[in-house]
Every structure is written in C-alpha cells, then in structure tokens.
Amino acid sequence: MDFLSWMTSIQQRTxxxxxxxxxxxxxxxxxxxxxxxxxVLGGGxxxxxxxxxAAGSIFGAPGDILDAPATAVELIHAYSLVHDDMPxxxxxxxxxGKSSCHVAYDEATAxxxxxxxxxxxxxxxxARLAGVSPARQLEMLALLANASGSRGMAGGQxxxxxxVGLRLDIGALxxxxxxxxxxxIRAAVLLxxxxxxxxxxxxxxxxxxxxxxxxxxxxxxxxxxxxxxxxTLGKTAGKDAAQNKPTYVNILGLxxxxxxxxxxxxxxxxxxxxFGVAAARLHELADFIVDRTF
Amino acid sequence: MDFLSWMTSIQQRTxxxxxxxxxxxxxxxxxxxxxxxxxVLGGGxxxxxxxxxAAGSIFGAPGDILDAPATAVELIHAYSLVHDDMPxxxxxxxxxGKSSCHVAYDEATAxxxxxxxxxxxxxxxxARLAGVSPARQLEMLALLANASGSRGMAGGQxxxxxxVGLRLDIGALxxxxxxxxxxxIRAAVLLxxxxxxxxxxxxxxxxxxxxxxxxxxxxxxxxxxxxxxxxTLGKTAGKDAAQNKPTYVNILGLxxxxxxxxxxxxxxxxxxxxFGVAAARLHELADFIVDRTF
Numbered sequence: 001m002d003f004l005s006w007m008t009s010i011q012q013r014t015x016x017x018x019x020x021x022x023x024x025x026x027x028x029x030x031x032x033x034x035x036x037x038x039x040v041l042g043g044g045x046x047x048x049x050x051x052x053x054a055a056g057s058i059f060g061a062p063g064d065i066l067d068a069p070a071t072a073v074e075l076i077h078a079y080s081l082v083h084d085d086m087p088x089x090x091x092x093x094x095x096x097g098k099s100s101c102h103v104a105y106d107e108a109t110a111x112x113x114x115x116x117x118x119x120x121x122x123x124x125x126x127a128r129l130a131g132v133s134p135a136r137q138l139e140m141l142a143l144l145a146n147a148s149g150s151r152g153m154a155g156g157q158x159x160x161x162x163x164v165g166l167r168l169d170i171g172a173l174x175x176x177x178x179x180x181x182x183x184x185i186r187a188a189v190l191l192x193x194x195x196x197x198x199x200x201x202x203x204x205x206x207x208x209x210x211x212x213x214x215x216x217x218x219x220x221x222x223x224x225x226x227x228x229x230x231x232t233l234g235k236t237a238g239k240d241a242a243q244n245k246p247t248y249v250n251i252l253g254l255x256x257x258x259x260x261x262x263x264x265x266x267x268x269x270x271x272x273x274x275f276g277v278a279a280a281r282l283h284e285l286a287d288f289i290v291d292r293t294f
Numbered sequence: 295m296d297f298l299s300w301m302t303s304i305q306q307r308t309x310x311x312x313x314x315x316x317x318x319x320x321x322x323x324x325x326x327x328x329x330x331x332x333x334v335l336g337g338g339x340x341x342x343x344x345x346x347x348a349a350g351s352i353f354g355a356p357g358d359i360l361d362a363p364a365t366a367v368e369l370i371h372a373y374s375l376v377h378d379d380m381p382x383x384x385x386x387x388x389x390x391g392k393s394s395c396h397v398a399y400d401e402a403t404a405x406x407x408x409x410x411x412x413x414x415x416x417x418x419x420x421a422r423l424a425g426v427s428p429a430r431q432l433e434m435l436a437l438l439a440n441a442s443g444s445r446g447m448a449g450g451q452x453x454x455x456x457x458v459g460l461r462l463d464i465g466a467l468x469x470x471x472x473x474x475x476x477x478x479i480r481a482a483v484l485l486x487x488x489x490x491x492x493x494x495x496x497x498x499x500x501x502x503x504x505x506x507x508x509x510x511x512x513x514x515x516x517x518x519x520x521x522x523x524x525x526t527l528g529k530t531a532g533k534d535a536a537q538n539k540p541t542y543v544n545i546l547g548l549x550x551x552x553x554x555x556x557x558x559x560x561x562x563x564x565x566x567x568x569f570g571v572a573a574a575r576l577h578e579l580a581d582f583i584v585d586r587t588f
Contacts, residue, residue, distance in 0.1 A: 020342060028469075032452040033446055088401035097327055107382035112452050115377060115412065116444035122416045123439035126432055128376075134428035138420055141435060145417035150317055150326055150410035158326040158406050282367070 003284045007050060009062050010070075014049040015041065017067040018074060023122050030093050035105045035113045036120075040078045043096035047217070047289070048073040048185060052192035054281035055206055059196020069140060069191035072125040076184060079117035082110050084157065112246070132195060140194050143196040147187035156180025160245070168246040174215065182214030189213075189282075202275075209271040209282060216264040217289050223257050224292075265290050297578045301344060308343040309335065311361040312368060315418050329399045329407045334372045337390035341511070341583070342367045342479060346486035348575035349500055355492020359423055363485035365436065368418040370478060372441050373411035375406050378451065412442070424487055434488050441481035449544075450474025454539070462540040468509065476508030483576075496569075503565035503576060510558040511583050513517075516541040517551050518586075559584050 001009070018040055023033045049070035056066040085092040086107060093103050102110035125141055128134070138172040146152055156179025163176060189210040193203055226249045248257045268286040272279040295303070312334055317327045343364035350360040379386040380396040380401060387397050396404035419435055422428070440446055450473025457470060483504040487497055520543045542551045562580040566573040 027445075027521070029444065029449045029452040029456065032449060033454065036444060079409075082403055086405065088405060108455050111377055111380065111382060112444075112448050112455075113375075115408070116448040118409065119443035120449065123436060123443060126435040126439055127412060128429075128432060134432050135422075137432060138422060138428050138435075140430075141420040142417060144485035145413050145420055149522050150323065150330060150406075151321075153411065154406050154410040155326060158323040158403070161402050161406075162323065162325065262321055280466045 002065035003281070003288070006281060007288070010050050010053045011046045012045045013063065013067060013073065014070055017071045021071050021075070022119060031105070032109065032112055032116065035101055035109050036117060038104060039082050039101045039113055040075065040117065043098070044074070044078075045292075046074060047285075048077055048286055051185060051188040051210070051282070053211070053278075054285055055189045055192035055197045057281060058193075058275050058278045059193060059198050059202075061192065061196035062131070063285070065131055065195050066125065066192055068124055068129055068143075069195065071186070072121040072144060073184060073188045073191065075117050075121035075124065076144070076153070079121070080116040080153055081185075082117065083114040086110055089157070089161070121148075127194070128156075132197075136194060136197070140191050143190060143194070144187055147183040150258035152179055152187075153181075156183065163246055165244045166246065168251065170248075170251055173246055173248065173251060177218040178211070179214060181218050182211060185214040185217060186210035205271055205274055209268050209286075212264045212268040212271065213286060213289065216268065216286065217262055219248045219257055219261045219264065220289055220292070222249045223261065225249075226254065230286065261290055297575070297582070300461050300575060301582070304344050307357065307361060308340045308364055308368065309364045315369070315414060318530045321584070325399070326403065326406055326410065329395055330410060331560045332398060333376050333395045333407055334369065334411065336393070338372075338533065339586075340368060341579075342371055342482035344579055345479065345482040345504070345507070345576070348573075348579055349486035350489045351486075351575060352485060352569055353492050353496075355486065355490035356425070359425055359489050362423055362480070362484055363419065363438075363489060366415040366438060367478060367482045367485065369411050369415035370417065370438070370447070373408040373415070374447060374451070374478075376411065377408040378487045380404055382452075383455070415442075423489070426491070428489070430488060434485055437484060437488070438481055439448045441477040446473055446477035446481075447475075457468055457540055459538045460540065462543055462545065464542075467540050467542065471509060471512040472505070475512050476505060479511060480504035480510040499565055499568055501561050503580075505556060505561040506558045506565065507580060507583065510555060510562065510580065512560050513542045513551055513555045513558065514583055514586070516543045517548065517555065519543075520548065555584055 022037050022040060025034045025037055027033055052070040052073060053063065053066050081095060082101045084090050085095055086102050093100055100105070101113055121144070122141065125144060129137055139279065148154065154177055160180055161175040163172070186207060189206050190203055193206050200208070225247065248260065265286050269283055272283055316331050316334060319328045319331055346364040346367060347357065347360050355526055375389060376395045379389055381395050387394055395407055395433065415438070419438060423431055436519050439561065441527055442448065453470040454474055457466070478500060483500050484497055487500050492500070542554065546554065559580050563577055567579055
C-alpha cells in the first residue's frame with residue numbers, strides 16, 4: 001500500500017473509532033454531546049493517530065488494539081484545541097475551517113466540552129485492551145497522563161501564554177514546544193509501541209524519533225503560519241506574529257527555520273535506522289510533516 | 295477513636311497526600327504549579343476522601359493505599375470547582391473563604407489549573423497500588439472516568455447551566471444532582487471499597503448508600519445556602535437563588551427539604567445495616583453531612 005492510501009485508511013478508521021468512543025448526540029446532556037462531536041469529528045489531519053499506528057505496526061500490534069490509544073491521544077489533542085481557542089486563551093474564532101466550539105456553541109459549553117473530552121480520553125484507555133497486560137496498560141495510562149498534564153502539554157500552554165511579547169531565545173522556545181506539542185506526539189508514538197510490547201531499547205529509540213518529530217512539527221507550523229493564507233490553513237493565519245508570540249521564523253528567520261526542519265527530519269530518520277523497513281511508515285510520516293501544505 | 299478525631303486524622307493525611315501529589319511550586323511552569331497548589335491545598339472539608347477511607351476501612355484496606363483514590367477524587371472535585379467558578383460558568387469570586395483561582399491569578403491560568411488537576415487525578419490513580427491487582431486498578435480508573443465525564447459530573451454541570459431560569463420538577467432536579475455531585479461521591483465510596491477487594495454485592499449496597507448521600511449532600515447544601523451568611527459558608531451565600539437556579543428549597547420549601555434530608559439519612563443508614571459496626575464511619579458521615587453548619 002502506498003503512503004497516501006495507508007494514511008487515508010488510518011484516518012478513516014480513526015474517524016470511526018472516535019465516532020464510537022464519543023457519546024451519541026441524542027443522549028442527555030444532548031447539547032454537550034453534540035458540541036463534543038462537533039469539536040472532534042470531521043476534521044483534523046489525525047497526525048497523532050497516524051504516529052500511533054505507524055509505531056505499533058513495527059511490533060505487529062493489531063489495528064483494532066491501536067485504535068484505543070490513537071483515540072485517547074486524539075481526544076486529548078481535541079480537548080486542548082477547544083480550550084486553547086477560548087477567549088481567555090488564544091481567542092481564535094476558527095478551527096479546522098469552521099467556527100471554534102465557543103463560537104458555534106458558547107463559552108461555558110466549550111469549557112465543559114474540553115473537560116469531558118479529556119475525561120473520555122482516559123476512559124477510552126482504561127477499557128481492557130486484549131493482548132496487552134493490565135500492568136502495561138496502567139503504564140500506558142501513566143504515560144498519557146504525564147504527557148498531558150502540567151509537566152507536559154498543559155504546562156507547555158502555560159509557558160506559551162507567559163511568553164507572549166517576550167523575546168525568547170531558541171532554547172526557551174524549544175523548551176516550550178517540547179511541552180506544548182512534543183509531549184503528546186511522543187506519547188502517541190510510545191503508546192503505539194507499547195501495544196506491540198516493545199522492549200525498553202526500542203522505546204528509547206522511538207522516544208528520540210518522537211522528540212525530533214515534535215519539534216519538526218512546530219517548526220513547519222511556524223513556517224506555514226508565516227507563508228500561508230487563512231483559507232489554506234483552515235485557521236487564522238499570521239495570528240502568532242500578530243499576537244506577538246515567539247516563533248521559529250521570527251527568531252531564526254525563514255531560511256534558517258527551513259534548514260532546521262531539514263536537519264530535524266534527518267535526525268528523525270536516523271533514529272529509525274535500527275528498525276529497517278518495519279519503520280517505513282514512521283519514516284514517511286517525517287517526510288509528510290515537512291512536505292504538507294496544510 | 296471518636297468521629298471528630300478520626301475525621302481530623304483523615305483530613306490531615308489527605309492534605310499531606312495532596313501536597314505530595316501536586317508538583318512543587320518552584321518547578322516550571324512555576325506560576326501554574328503555584329496556582330494548582332493554591333486551588334487544592336489548605337481548605338475544603340475533604341468529604342470525598344473521608345468517604346473513600348471510611349468505605350475502604352470496612353474491608354481492611356490500608357490507609358496508604360486509600361490515599362491514592364482519595365487524592366484522585368479530591369483532585370477531580372478541585373478541578374471542577376476551579377472551572378465552575380470561572381466567569382463563563384457560575385462567575386463566583388470566592389471559594390473556601392478566599393479568592394477564586396481566576397481572581398487570584400487570571401482566567402487563562404484557572405482554565406489550565408483545572409485541566410492539569412484533572413490530568414493529575416488520573417496520573418495519581420494510574421501509579422501502581424500495592425495489594426490491588428492491575429486489572430482491578432484499571433476498573434477503578436474506568437469508574438473514576440465514568441463518574442467525572444459527560445455522563446457524570448461534567449454532564450451534571452451542563453444540565454445545571456441549561457436549567458438556570460427554568461422551573462424544574464423534583465425529578466429533573468434529582469437527575470441533575472445525581473450527575474453533578476452524586477456521581478463523584480459514589481466514585482469516592484466505591485473506589486475505597488475496591489481497595490479492599492470488596493465483593494460485587496457489597497459494592498451494590500455501598501452504591502445505594504452513596505446515591506442517598508449524594509442527594510443528601512445537595513439538599514443540605516441548598517438548605518445551608520438559603521439560611522447561612524457568606525462568612526459562615528466561605529463562599530457567596532444565597533447565590534443560587536440570586537442566579538435563579540432551581541434548588542430543593544425553592545421547589546419543596548425549607549420544611550419539606552429538611553424532612554427529605556431526614557429520610558435520605560435514614561435510607562443511607564439502612565443501606566449499611568449488612569456491614570454492622572465495620573461501617574460505623576460511613577454511618578457517622580451521613581450524620582455529619584446533615585449536621586454540619588459549614
């Protein structure tokens with residue numbers, strides 16, 4: 001199967017898995033459930049589920065087991081977007097080409113949507129996974145929680161808010177992104193590998209790959225944000241610069257940022273070398289992150 | 295040990311367990327960690343930890359194992375208070391006798407505090423518990439998630455918001471409270487029992503006790519809210535009536551509400567009869583919930 005067909009197939013099965021995990025829209029409280037579904041379904045590149053499935057496939061983990069952590073990670077990501085878009089945070093009216101949750105519904109609902117999506121992520125990963133020992137499944141839950149909390153994603157968002165208007169150096173910017181986006185991307189990769197009972201040294205290599213991919217993702221995001229129109233991006237373009245947020249592009253310049261992306265891609269590829277062709281999808285995903293135009 | 299000494303000892307050990315579970319205030323992102331600690335430590339009756347320890351003690355579960363679910367449930371409760379107080383929700387400036395988190399810090403920080411406290415709850419309960427099988431621990435995580443999400447506590451908050459200004463009947467009010475406060479109180483009791491490997495029929499009896507206690511807690515809250523001053527209550531008194539929120543007192547009247555509280559206490563006591571003196575603390579907690587003046 002070529003990469004694009006594989007990617008489409010994972011995106012489709014992820015959509016179906018999310019659809020099943022989310023409460024039906026006609027069950028009380030119906031408006032909350034509708035808003036949860038609105039915020040999660042029918043959009044998004046599903047990069048984290050793709051990474052999760054690609055990492056699990058190295059160790060022969062079955063797709064229907066990988067759907068659980070893939071869904072959980074995507075629900076955490078979705079909750080963070082709903083909360084990040086709120087007026088007291090980034091105050092963004094558009095997300096994935098449609099109105100943000102707090103615009104389509106209201107602020108109170110958006111707050112509860114984010115809260116309930118986070119809970120649902122842990123609920124999904126706490127349901128027994130066939131072929132994964134309960135002890136390892138507990139490790140996976142701990143991994144997801146560590147990646148999402150105040151010393152992971154939520155902490156990264158706090159650092160991001162605190163750095164608006166500041167002149168960060170490249171080290172401080174990297175520290176923020178390792179938390180804000182890197183931690184959950186790393187969790188996506190490692191949770192997939194755990195489903196295939198990956199040994200510790202393989203987890204270490206994949207952790208290194210994931211760290212590079214996490215930064216790569218952000219550098220490319222900054223490049224796209226500085227180059228694209230809102231229409232192509234599906235969210236408000238140039239917003240970071242307008243909000244005076246530090247980005248790779250305004251610290252390093254566009255040319256240097258692109259060089260950095262090339263180096264990160266190479267490092268990511270190198271970290272996979274020990275897995276040979278089994279890691280082909282992860283290899284291709286690094287390329288995809290660099291070459292995407294949306 | 296008399297009830298008040300026991301209660302004080304559990305409150306103290308809960309404070310210590312929360313103190314340990316929360317990230318240190320000097321670790322980055324320091325402001326977020328300070329705000330998390332501000333919102334959780336040094337206040338609160340710790341009713342849910344008390345219920346958790348009391349239920350676990352029936353089956354001989356050790357206190358240091360019970361600290362884990364007690365902490366997790368209290369962190370979920372604390373997160374819900376931080377988010378409920380925000381301007382887009384109940385817009386309350388006072389909590390536990392001091393400024394609400396979004397007043398003491400800012401709205402964006404309060405949003406992240408709530409998010410990160412929820413994550414920390416699951417993180418705490420995912421760490422291995424000695425003497426509890428991993429499979430049962432996964433059940434406990436699923437139980438906590440079910441109680442907290444859109445079909446539990448967060449869903450109850452959504453129903454509460456939707457009912458402002460409406461004339462609810464007693465059935466609809468009960469439906470809301472079973473979700474908003476009842477689900478987490480039930481989780482506190484059952485998680486404690488799980489730590490002692492309680493058998494299914496005991497869990498069922500305790501579930502019944504917890505359902506009565508959950509409603510009892512809310513009826514008494516409504517009575518206190520209509521009778522007390524803000525100073526005694528440690529939060530803005532008479533707020534529900536001012537916001538035109540349905541309460542037991544304005545649906546049933548004060549006299550009927552007090553009669554209902556008496557009936558619920560009796561039902562709660564009855565549900566414990568099969569456990570004999572082993573359930574003395576749960577029995578006393580039902581009395582405490584009725585007789586508290588704060």
